[in-house]
Amino acid sequence: MELSLSPDQKLLQESARGLLEQEYSLDRIRGMEGNEPRWSRDWWRKGAELGWAAAIVPEKLGGGSVSGEGVRDLAVLAEELGAGVAPGPLLPVNVVLAGLVAAHGHGPGHAAEIEALVAGESIATWAVYEPGREWTPSDPGLTAAPADGGYVLDGVKDRVEDARQADLLLVTARTPDGVAQFLVPASASGVTISEQWTVDLSRSFGEVRFDGARVDAGALVGEPGADGIVERQLQIAVVVQCAEVCAVLDRAFAMTTQWAFDRYSFGRPLASYQALKHRFADMRTWLEACHATTQAAAAAVQADSPDAAELISVAKSFVGERSLTILQDCVQLHGGIGVTWEHDLHLFLRRAILDQALYGTPADHRLRLADLAAL
Amino acid sequence: MTDSTMESVESFRLRARAWLAEHMPPRDEAPPPLVEDDAHEWERARELQQKLYAGGFAGICFPREYGGLGLTFAHQQAFTEESDPYEMPLMLNVPTFAICAATLLDMGDEEQKRDRIGAAVRGDEILCQFLSEPSGGSDLAGLITRADRDGDGWVLNGAKTWSTSAYAADWGLCLARTDWDVSKHRGLTMFLVPTKAPGVTMNRIRMINGNREFCEEFFDDVVLPASAVVGEVGGGWTVASRQLFHERNALGGGSPFVSGRGEPRTMPRVTPPNAVRASGRADDPRVREMLGEHLTLTKVAEQTADRVSRAIESGGLPPAAASIPRLLHAEAVQRGEDLALRITGSNAATGTGAGEGMGGRTAIGYLMRQSASLGGGSTEMSRNVISERMLGMPREPAPDRDVPFKQVKRGR
Ligand SMILES: Cc1cc2nc3c(=O)[nH]c(=O)nc-3n(C[C@H](O)[C@H](O)[C@H](O)COP(=O)(O)OP(=O)(O)OC[C@H]3O[C@@H](n4cnc5c(N)ncnc54)[C@H](O)[C@@H]3O)c2cc1C
Numbered sequence: 001m002e003l004s005l006s007p008d009q010k011l012l013q014e015s016a017r018g019l020l021e022q023e024y025s026l027d028r029i030r031g032m033e034g035n036e037p038r039w040s041r042d043w044w045r046k047g048a049e050l051g052w053a054a055a056i057v058p059e060k061l062g063g064g065s066v067s068g069e070g071v072r073d074l075a076v077l078a079e080e081l082g083a084g085v086a087p088g089p090l091l092p093v094n095v096v097l098a099g100l101v102a103a104h105g106h107g108p109g110h111a112a113e114i115e116a117l118v119a120g121e122s123i124a125t126w127a128v129y130e131p132g133r134e135w136t137p138s139d140p141g142l143t144a145a146p147a148d149g150g151y152v153l154d155g156v157k158d159r160v161e162d163a164r165q166a167d168l169l170l171v172t173a174r175t176p177d178g179v180a181q182f183l184v185p186a187s188a189s190g191v192t193i194s195e196q197w198t199v200d201l202s203r204s205f206g207e208v209r210f211d212g213a214r215v216d217a218g219a220l221v222g223e224p225g226a227d228g229i230v231e232r233q234l235q236i237a238v239v240v241q242c243a244e245v246c247a248v249l250d251r252a253f254a255m256t257t258q259w260a261f262d263r264y265s266f267g268r269p270l271a272s273y274q275a276l277k278h279r280f281a282d283m284r285t286w287l288e289a290c291h292a293t294t295q296a297a298a299a300a301v302q303a304d305s306p307d308a309a310e311l312i313s314v315a316k317s318f319v320g321e322r323s324l325t326i327l328q329d330c331v332q333l334h335g336g337i338g339v340t341w342e343h344d345l346h347l348f349l350r351r352a353i354l355d356q357a358l359y360g361t362p363a364d365h366r367l368r369l370a371d372l373a374a375l
Numbered sequence: 376m377t378d379s380t381m382e383s384v385e386s387f388r389l390r391a392r393a394w395l396a397e398h399m400p401p402r403d404e405a406p407p408p409l410v411e412d413d414a415h416e417w418e419r420a421r422e423l424q425q426k427l428y429a430g431g432f433a434g435i436c437f438p439r440e441y442g443g444l445g446l447t448f449a450h451q452q453a454f455t456e457e458s459d460p461y462e463m464p465l466m467l468n469v470p471t472f473a474i475c476a477a478t479l480l481d482m483g484d485e486e487q488k489r490d491r492i493g494a495a496v497r498g499d500e501i502l503c504q505f506l507s508e509p510s511g512g513s514d515l516a517g518l519i520t521r522a523d524r525d526g527d528g529w530v531l532n533g534a535k536t537w538s539t540s541a542y543a544a545d546w547g548l549c550l551a552r553t554d555w556d557v558s559k560h561r562g563l564t565m566f567l568v569p570t571k572a573p574g575v576t577m578n579r580i581r582m583i584n585g586n587r588e589f590c591e592e593f594f595d596d597v598v599l600p601a602s603a604v605v606g607e608v609g610g611g612w613t614v615a616s617r618q619l620f621h622e623r624n625a626l627g628g629g630s631p632f633v634s635g636r637g638e639p640r641t642m643p644r645v646t647p648p649n650a651v652r653a654s655g656r657a658d659d660p661r662v663r664e665m666l667g668e669h670l671t672l673t674k675v676a677e678q679t680a681d682r683v684s685r686a687i688e689s690g691g692l693p694p695a696a697a698s699i700p701r702l703l704h705a706e707a708v709q710r711g712e713d714l715a716l717r718i719t720g721s722n723a724a725t726g727t728g729a730g731e732g733m734g735g736r737t738a739i740g741y742l743m744r745q746s747a748s749l750g751g752g753s754t755e756m757s758r759n760v761i762s763e764r765m766l767g768m769p770r771e772p773a774p775d776r777d778v779p780f781k782q783v784k785r786g787r
Contacts, residue, residue, distance in 0.1 A: 004689070272769040274759070277758065277766075278755065278758040278759075281702070281757070281758035281760075282758065284762075285703060288679055288682065288696075289675050289703055291682065292683075293674070293678050296678045296681075296682075310674075311674075313667075313671075314674045314675060318675045365671075366666075366668050367660065367667055369671060370663035375648055375652070
């Protein structure tokens with residue numbers, strides 16, 4: 001967490017906490033199996049009223065951030081949702097908004113879509129992954145062929161978050177003029193969506209097939225060949241993921257520390273054994289480092305600074321990997337109870353596995369760092 | 376000086392940029408030479424510091440009355456960024472400025488601050504630390520070097536070891552026992568000892584990498600005046616605690632008294648980027664991923680030092696939190712050594728002809744892999760600090776606690 005939140009940010013944080021506590025206890029999340037939707041539109045609309053889809057949208061497009069620093073506000077929200085491993089399309093909606101806002105003024109405006117998303121009346125998600133492929137947003141296999149003043153889309157996307165609940169899909173595609181993104185209604189003909197298994201109980205993902213799906217030129221987001229927009233979307237996704245995971249780690253670490261004081265073995269609390277104390281010290285250190293790098297990344301993305309690309313990759317590479325180390329250590333220090341379904345730890349571990357996997361694995365981001373270092 | 380009259384960081388930065396370009400030599404990018412006798416490097420560091428002083432860019436965060444500029448950490452950071460392409464007297468950063476002068480600033484009397492900090496800022500004097508002893512470094516408060524009163528002054532007897540760059544130093548901050556009738560932490564006093572005083576014998580110790588940076592010292596009836604005492608008589612632990620705080624802060628990268636970036640040239644350490652350049656394997660994805668990991672860890676260590684020092688300053692975290700960047704720094708250095716060795720691959724085992732070459736230098740750096748997690752207090756001690764003082768976990772049992780030191784069983 002940022003060391004000092006402004007009063008407005010505290011309010012944003014408290015209102016989010018209130019809404020989450022009402023609806024989503026960890027017990028309810030533990031029960032989320034099967035195909036039913038993880039969240040209701042009503043609930044998301046309430047969140048939107050509290051600003052969950054407005055932070056990174058400028059006021060002239062109907063948005064607004066409480067602190068004037070929307071990316072940091074978004075990170076505050078992501079922490080709240082992460083702390084409760086909450087469901088909801090915070091990441092997909094904000095990532096799409098990041099793209100629409102960045103593209104605004106280049107190509108079709110999408111002002112009405114932005115407004116509906118900000119109000120929580122519409123849901124959008126980013127369709128960027130393709131089956132069997134790692135993070136390669138600039139090299140999509142899905143094609144968009146120009147036809148009749150519009151485009152025809154053919155190909156398959158998967159790992160699309162909330163695909164079945166989304167109204168709009170932001171699709172990366174290959175065009176003769178370079179990579180482009182299209183805002184496609186999920187209900188368009190030629191679009192088929194099917195459920196995908198997901199490790200995180202409160203999240204859902206889908207596979208989306210495009211079979212000769214037609215869109216008009218107004219569906220374009222920005223202009224073909226403009227990769228700065230995809231980069232911006234990635235940056236927002238990583239900030240949300242890392243902030244979410246920081247909060248997950250805070251909770252898991254607090255639970256585990258408490259456990260170390262309460263659990264006795266050989267007549268002493270676990271917390272009195274140096275071998276374990278040292279592991280707690282390491283975890284505490286990595287936790288602080290996760291917060292430090294996440295906040296540095298959020299600040300850089302907020303400021304649109306030239307090192308934002310580097311700093312989000314640093315954050316994802318570190319948080320993505322270290323989160324798993326910390327959480328598995330939390331499981332280990334709990335002993336057998338740590339691997340039971342009834343215990344809360346796995347809910348946190350599930351979210352961390354998901355967040356490290358998507359939008360570039362730690363390994364992908366390390367390769368990106370080497371590229372950025374031009375060595 | 377009030378804030379309203381203080382030069383802005385931006386203006387300071389621009390002045391520094393212009394001055395540096397005109398006066399400081401460009402940095403030599405070549406990996407550092409392996410030298411056993413680095414006397415000329417020290418001479419060079421003093422000269423560079425004198426240059427900085429003459430140009431008005433020395434001791435940026437030290438108060439004006441002690442020869443510094445009385446500016447903020449932000450000014451220092453701006454200067455460090457600007458000075459990156461130039462050679463800087465990095466050898467003076469640790470321990471002289473970041474540890475010893477910083478401790479004197481907190482705990483010394485007016486005269487000590489004026490004289491010793493002033494001389495260091497001018498590039499005239501170098502300081503070192505006499506803390507560790509042959510009988511143990513982690514148990515610092517268990518030391519047995521003694522100082523006995525003699526009239527107004529003191530007589531010092533005992534031995535110190537592992538003191539970095541003491542051979543080049545003019546003064547050492549020496550912790551000694553002055554009262555054997557009280558418990559171990561309460562009977563200590565800190566002294567400023569001239570390294571060339573009669574009765575001081577100093578030997579240089581050869582390290583695994585061939586370097587002779589470490590020293591050991593023997594004190595035989597070294598006579599010290601009353602003015603040599605830093606802080607209170609019997610209050611040496613308070614001074615040492617401050618010193619250890621500054622040491623951790625310096626190692627973690629959060630010290631405001633460090634000017635310039637990176638390691639002194641005398642540290643024969645090959646970084647992963649240098650290993651990548653030398654290996655010719657820059658296109659191997661395995662190598663690129665290792666490089667990315669190194670870039671991540673070094674950046675995160677920096678970001679964390681920044682966050683933690685801000686938090687300690689604002690009271691958000693206790694001073695004990697300085698152990699956090701200390702641990703991360705050690706991890707980043709260790710992992711950097713591992714990665715450099717792996718990037719160098721089969722070339723780490725043999726040299727280029729009769730010389731060690733870059734591959735050999737990587738291996739030599741790797742020999743010293745643990746130094747960053749031992750120097751400045753071991754990482755085990757840092758972990759004790761974090762678990763006990765930040766997380767409130769039970770302290771390790773200690774049979775010597777609250778026992779008069781003369782009754783404490785030492786050794787086996
Ligand atoms: C590069 C470098 C520079 C140095 N510079 C200086 C200097 O300038 N001045 C100076 O005075 N000293 C200096 N030192 C010495 C340094 O402070 C000591 O080496 C360090 O404090 C450890 O003490 P020791 O070597 O006596 O090891 P010991 O105290 O004998 O410890 C040996 C091992 O046991 C572990 N250990 C000890 N006690 C515990 C415990 N209670 N719990 C868990 N583990 C424990 C230690 O962590 C270590 O791994 C330097 C050391 C290095 C490596």
